Every structure is written in C-alpha cells, then in structure tokens.
Amino acid sequence: MSHEGIRFVSAKEAGKDDGPKLTGDAIKPLKVRVDKTGGTGMSIDWADGHTSNWNFAWLRAACPCATCHEERDAVERAPGVAKPKPVALLPLYEAPSRPVEVTPVGKYAIRFKWNDGHEAGLYSWDYLRNVCDVEYRKQAQ
Numbered sequence: 001m002s003h004e005g006i007r008f009v010s011a012k013e014a015g016k017d018d019g020p021k022l023t024g025d026a027i028k029p030l031k032v033r034v035d036k037t038g039g040t041g042m043s044i045d046w047a048d049g050h051t052s053n054w055n056f057a058w059l060r061a062a063c064p065c066a067t068c069h070e071e072r073d074a075v076e077r078a079p080g081v082a083k084p085k086p087v088a089l090l091p092l093y094e095a096p097s098r099p100v101e102v103t104p105v106g107k108y109a110i111r112f113k114w115n116d117g118h119e120a121g122l123y124s125w126d127y128l129r130n131v132c133d134v135e136y137r138k139q140a141q
Helices: 056-061 066-074 125-140
Strands: 029-035 041-046 051-054 099-105 109-114 122-124
Touching (some): 041 125, 051 056
Antiparallel strands (some): 099 109
C-alpha cells in the first residue's frame, strides 16, 4: 500500500489556526494582472471587492508546492518570508525572482515557471486569497 501524498504533522502544527478560511466570492477572482514584463508582481481583484497585491519575490517565497511548504514548516517560516541567506565573505549576485512563464490552470489556479527553474507550485485562488487575508489580519493587529 502506498502512502504517497500522506503528510504526518506534529501536534503543534495540527493545532495551528490562522483563523477561518475564506470561501465563496472572497476566493473568486474578477481580474488577474501579472506584470511579467515590468517585473512588479501580480494583483487580483476579488468578487467581494478586496484587491490583493504581491511582488514576485513574495510569491516565490510563498510557493505552495509540497517541497517548499515542508521546508517552510520545518523552520516555522511563514509563506512569503524568504529563506535566510548563508553568511559569506563575498556574497554572490542572485537575480531577483521573476517568472519566465505564467500559465492559468483551469479556473482555479495559476502556475509560475520561475527564473531559478522552479515550477512545481500551483497557486490556487483559494490559497492566494487566504494567505493575503492572513497577512492583512497580521498587519491590522
């Protein structure tokens, strides 16, 4: 019997609550804008009147693929928070995160192929609106 796709979590992680999840019009995009050429990021106007804006660095650091998600959870890093860079005598130049390709996935998600070669994450409308709302609630406190 295969256990592929099953993820075991700690009691601490299972008890995490970021508040109620948004549904309905809150996760229905009316307009999605990706400024791939200008490199500024993505914005979504939602059916409930809210507008979300993300820069590409934040989106890359919030990749929802299993590998990135587990890596963030292991060090308790929130979506959108970049990995700390190792301290080096001579820091190497790293190109800013930018998508080289953007593809809609059905009516439920968007996929980015990043300039670092990563392309495993499907950014569902549900995921994007709920991480936006979590950040909005944190800033409002």
